[in-house]
Amino acid sequence: MFYRFRNDFQLSIITLLGVSAVTGIVPFAVFRFWNGEVLAGLLDTAIVTLIIAGMTYAWVTGDSRRAGVFMCVLISAGAAAVAIVIGTKAIFWIYVVLVTSFFLAPPALATVCNLLMLGAVVLVGDPFDQNQSLYSFLATGIMVSCCAYVFGRRNEDQRIRLERLATHDPLTGAKNRRVMEEEMQAAISTFERNDTPHALVILDLDHFKTINDNHGHGVGDVVLRDVADLVNRHTRLSDTLFRFGGEEFVLLMPGVRPEATASVAENLRYKIMTELRGPRGSRITASFGVASLRVGESDDLWLERADSALYEAKTTGRNKVVVAERMEDDMDDMNAQAIVDDRLTTAVPSC
Structure with missing residues (x-):
């Protein structure tokens, strides 16, 4: 198990996301149920459940790529839904998702998910009372996404090169x-x-x-x-x-x-x-x-x-x-x- 965790970068990210979901989101879900915010509590519970399901799928099948794509779409949609339901109190989770999505899915898909999430929060939720706050949120969100995109693209290129070096003869291009x-x-x-x-x-x-x-x-x-x-x-x-x-x-x-x-x-x-x-x-x-x-x-x-x-x-x-x-x-x-x-x-x- 530890060998797979050390050598499969995407699986390690998925696992850390699952652990973070349990330790970070579950207390919020309990707190919201306690305060009578049933819809928000149900959303948190559903997000945690699906993240754990994706993590389990990745470990059982070894298909960390498909699990990563699923979890990227899930956390983007979940973060947008929570921000729409709760408002500005949930905006800080958006920045975590903006970065994490590039570790879970290919850069192009992560970019699409981030843009859709930002658009949904702004157009559907409209959690900001002032235009200045809205523009600041969009500007910082796009800047974070751009930086994460550059890192995600370089990480993807390096992963492809390392996989080829591990499976192919560098001289002839034949498999090893x-x-x-x-x-x-x-x-x-x-x-x-x-x-x-x-x-x-x-x-x-x-x-x-x-x-x-x-x-x-x-x-x-x-x-x-x-x-x-x-x-x-x-x-x-x-x-x-x-x-x-x-x-x-x-x-x-x-x-x-x-x-x-x-x-x-x-x-x-x-x-x-x-x-x-x-x-x-x-x-x-x-x-x-x-x-x-x-x-x-x-x-x-x-x-x-x-x-x-x-x-x-x-x-x-x-x-x-x-x-x-x-x-x-x-x-x-x-x-x-x-x-x-x-x-x-x-x-x-x-x-």
């Missing part, structure tokens, strides 16, 4: 190994539920170390980026490319039948060989290992079968595609033939 493990497990769950076929393709650039040793890592980085771009261009949007490490990439393909995986990998092998060029026009080639997901197979075993097929491709000449299922069938045939030969040899009496 941690995300690959998560998506492989999700693919296995989908396969078990819906029987949707999935294929895993591992590709490894041939003699890549020679490029780095002879021409420098900068040239090698360019080759890696070119390979990632080519694979993304020649695969579907539903396919996902991961950088597995060094010059190895993994391609996860949902909805591809086992008989079609070899064709996809062969097309990529041909495109890399014919379209990419290394330093001084040298040819770039890659070896491929392909494995389709089997019933009851774990992600480690699935990856191991694809890696074994890749090893077979590397050790039998490179620049080729080896399908794990075909390799395993060939090995089974060879073992069966060896058993038959052994039995025939044993059956022949020695002279």
Whole structure:
């Protein structure tokens, strides 16, 4: 629980808002019921109840984004309603909401909610006796919103960059190994539920170390980026490319039948060989290992079968595609033939 609280900024804001609602708004609700202000007390109670419901939803589902949007709209509407019912005594809550909304929702939505809240308070509630007070409220409210907008926009940009750094390889733009493990497990769950076929393709650039040793890592980085771009261009949007490490990439393909995986990998092998060029026009080639997901197979075993097929491709000449299922069938045939030969040899009496 504490890990999620520390690492999910929006969830932490939602949680703090829930705690603040209980400790800050509930006493006001009790006080208003005590003074006979039933409508205001009911409004406070409804706001607290919905905030707690949103916080609970965020913790149970992990969907802090949707919960944040819901709570942004809720507190904006609630603050406006309380200000309209109670008057100037509730105006101070408006400033809290003007800032908090930018922590809960995207800046554009928070801006719309703030403007609607200010407009509702001024046009519907009209809590100010003097125009000077009205103008001061609008001016300070807009200034607070502008400052919060700048902060919210920068926070959103930084969050997007941090999320990308945490999930993508900075050199090639492909997703990283941690995300690959998560998506492989999700693919296995989908396969078990819906029987949707999935294929895993591992590709490894041939003699890549020679490029780095002879021409420098900068040239090698360019080759890696070119390979990632080519694979993304020649695969579907539903396919996902991961950088597995060094010059190895993994391609996860949902909805591809086992008989079609070899064709996809062969097309990529041909495109890399014919379209990419290394330093001084040298040819770039890659070896491929392909494995389709089997019933009851774990992600480690699935990856191991694809890696074994890749090893077979590397050790039998490179620049080729080896399908794990075909390799395993060939090995089974060879073992069966060896058993038959052994039995025939044993059956022949020695002279």
